[in-house]
Amino acid sequence: MATTLRARPAALTLTASAHARIADLMARAPDGSIGVKLSTPRRGCSGLAYSVDYVANADPMDERIETPGGVLYVDGGSILYLIGSTMDWIEDDFTAGFVFANPNAKGACGCGESFTV
Numbered sequence: 125m126a127t128t129l130r131a132r133p134a135a136l137t138l139t140a141s142a143h144a145r146i147a148d149l150m151a152r153a154p155d156g157s158i159g160v161k162l163s164t165p166r167r168g169c170s171g172l173a174y175s176v177d178y179v180a181n182a183d184p185m186d187e188r189i190e191t192p193g194g195v196l197y198v199d200g201g202s203i204l205y206l207i208g209s210t211m212d213w214i215e216d217d218f219t220a221g222f223v224f225a226n227p228n229a230k231g232a233c234g235c236g237e238s239f240t241v
Contacts, residue, residue: 135187135198136209142222145213147193156180159195164202172205174224
């Protein structure tokens with residue numbers, strides 16, 4: 125009996141505006157950048173925060189998500205905190221930034237900078 129492989133779904137979903145923002149970031153990326161990386165470093169009152177930075181080297185433990193404008197890498201150590209999340213880019217008169225709808229987050233600090241799982 126042969127083993128059948130199926131495509132693995134992406135760990136998180138990106139909205140059209142998140143795709144557009146990644147394309148914009150990659151159009152202005154520093155030399156040597158191969159994509160942007162999403163991670164959840166320990167920071168803030170609640171414990172974990174979202175961080176998006178340019179990346180120059182691929183880590184084999186990171187999740188790789190192809191977008192129309194470039195590659196989004198998701199930190200291998202953060203992936204369990206992000207499965208099922210939606211990443212969006214919101215821009216209004218007062219602020220702009222990536223926003224996450226994360227079903228794994230059990231709480232957040234008052235300022236919205238960090239979350240708990």
